[in-house]
Amino acid sequence: MRESKRLIIDMDDVMADTSQSILNLYNSEFNTSYHKEQFWGNNLWDDGLKENYLTVRHKLYEPGFFRNVTVMPDAIEVVKKLHEQHEVFIVSAATEFPNSLKEKHEWLEEHFPFIHWKNLVLCGDKSIVKGDVMIDDHEKNLKVFEGQTLLFDAIHNQSLEGYQRVKSWKEIARELL
Amino acid sequence: MRESKRLIIDMDDVMADTSQSILNLYNSEFNTSYHKEQFWGNNLWDDGLKENYLTVRHKLYEPGFFRNVTVMPDAIEVVKKLHEQHEVFIVSAATEFPNSLKEKHEWLEEHFPFIHWKNLVLCGDKSIVKGDVMIDDHEKNLKVFEGQTLLFDAIHNQSLEGYQRVKSWKEIARELL
Secondary structure (H helix, E strand, O other): OOOOEEEEEOEEEEEOOOHHHHHHHHHHOOOOOOHHHOOOOOOHHHOOOOHHHHHHHHHHHHHOOOOOOEEEEOOOHHHHHHHHHHHEEEEEOOOOOOOHHHHHHHHHHHOOOOOOHHHHHEEOOOOHHOEEEEOOHHHHHOOOOOOOEEEEEEEHHHOOOOOOEOOOOHHHHHHOO | OOOOEEEEEEEOOOOOHHHHHHHHHHHHHHHHOOOOHHHHOOOHHHHHHHHHHHHHHHHHHHHOHHHHHOOOOOOHHHHHHHHOOEEEEEEEEOOOOOOOOOOOOOOOOOOOOOHHHHHEEEEOOOEEOOOOOOEOOOHHHOOOOOEEEEOOOOOOOOOOOOOOEOOOHHHHHHHHO
């Protein structure tokens, strides 16, 4: 059995398929049928949906969005096993979206009920947290972390180099279990 | 001018006079007129209000409580000056109370509008945060912090020894400005 570590796990685009949920909002608003694979290598806002940026993005601030995001494939099973072996903290950059705070708490309680409220962190700047391993999709978070980093593959980080990339929760299981 | 440090500042019973607000709830419910000075050296729940513990404590989970807590004397002026000189993070153990999450965000925005949302952390277990100085009223938070600690004087920590105690925000100003 491997040594128990403190894992810092991100929610949006790691545990939760937030990019696809944003596209679902967009599709519903503009009667399109985009899927995130079509934006691979892009930032949704900068490149893909620029024209209608404000119409869709302000919906992220409205009640309900973060409560209903889909769980990423295999996340529940793998996080459960990681939780049994390691000390798991869920750390989400959420304070930009005040309505998301309670919703992220409820979302976690619904899908990951084995994670105690003591192990949830809602913050803005992740340079405040310490731990052994960080799993995140954003360079800004990984580059200020002092421990091991795993870059979770996402549409907006395809050109990013210099980090160990994991493409799925199954790959995280092989790395950390 | 002193070196800029990362300060980790607690909300309840440090920036906010939460104990008195709990007593106000109690007073309103039971037609009493307790003030926190009467409970000096006690834990409100264990010693003082034991009999009516559940009646009052469950109100902390209801909407509105944390939104309306009074600001501690001199906190606004001193935190503003600390923010100008240091890197201030507000770190509150809030995830036990899901309704408090947005309310603490709003409370901070109302009373401390100069603190950016990036510098707010809502968590459960403060052993996750790192910084240079922690100001807190609970030993459980101070004892797992790696930097300098300041114990903010509170009714429930009167018998605690081994920490540098600060009795007011003016004293914190003298220490850190």
